[in-house]
Amino acid sequence: MEKFTLESQFQITGIGSASGLVYKENSLFIISDNGSFLYQFDIPYNKLTRIPLVKNAQENIPKKDKYDFESIALKGNKLHIFGSGSTAKREKEITYNLETAATEEKDLSKLYKKIKQTATLSDEDLNIEGAIFFNEKWHLFQRGNGANSKNGIAILNDNFDEKGTIEFILIELPKIKHIETSFTDAILVENKIYFLATAEDTTSTYADGEILGSIIGRIDTQTMKIDFTQKITDINKFEGLTLYNKTQDKMEFFLCEDKDSEVLETTIFKLTLDIKHN
Incomplete structure (x- = not known):
């Protein structure tokens, strides 16, 4: 059992269905799975x-048409934003350059197809919900809330080249x-992976279900085994995690919630987590 405190920190009007966030230099960069804006x-x-x-970016896109941006990660001076892959329209990656404000779009349909083949996932079961970059590779986190219930990490090369080797853990x-x-x-913090996970009473990556709670946990990057969960x-259905502050005794994270x-x-x-004993 880890000691923790969870408290409301900011109320932001103008964002709905927040699904990911990155903290950098007194700003939060937030995405929504309903829309096609990045919010600062x-x-x-x-x-x-x-x-x-x-x-023609929108705040609330009809469910069948939305990009379903679920993951945001900072690499260098660029924010990488990933669609979940749970439908054909959700197979895009957008990068936003923090220095030039330029955006680039990439089609990930071939890459996502290879991830499904590697992990033995059906088209309906792929659901990418997190992304981190370390050891010169991308690590994409598959949310196993589909019928086959496979939680895992797809590890792939930096160029998102579907011809490269993909490992699924x-x-x-x-x-x-x-x-x-x-x-x-x-997210990655000092060679440890901190993650969020939610229990949602559904066997669909498309349809929402009853929320039963959320956990935080940590994975050792050397063994890829879980150190603890809490x-x-x-x-709450917490869908976004970013590090705010770390000391010898505690870690402070910002979390965002998707209220569907x-x-x-x-x-x-x-979220403040006591790490004195970890």
Whole structure:
């Protein structure tokens, strides 16, 4: 059992269904799985800026048409934003250059097809929800909330080349009540992977279900085994994780929550984790 505190930190009007975030230099960069904007929230000035990621960007896109941006990761001076891959329209990656404000779009359909083949996943079961870059490779986190329930990490080359080698590592996550939790985000902190996972009572990557709670956990990158997990809520579907501050005794994270709603309001939570004994 890890000691932790969870508290509401910011209430942001103008963002709905927050699905990922990155903290950098007093700003939070936030994505929504309902829309096609990148949001920059300036913490000291409490100011929200919308950055269109595609032409004719929208706040709330119909479910069948949305890009379903679920993962955001910082590599160098670029933010990498990934679609979940759970439908054909969700197989894109957008990069946003923090220095030039330029965006680039990449089709990941061939890469996602190879991930499905490697992991023996059906088209309906692929659901990429987190991304980190280390050891010169991308690590994409598959959320196993589909019928086959496969949580795992797809490891691939830097160029997203479907011709390269892909490794898929299955990860068994704990249950909340009768439902196995499934990955919703992950970050790298000093060669350790910290992740979020949620128990959602559904066998579909498309349809939402009853939320039974969320956990935080840590994976050792040398062994790819779980060090610990800790349940942090009974009611929240946390989908975004970023490091805010770290000391010798504790770590502070910002978390965002997907309420599966079109209401343009988002609460950012702060999770403080006691690490003295880890």
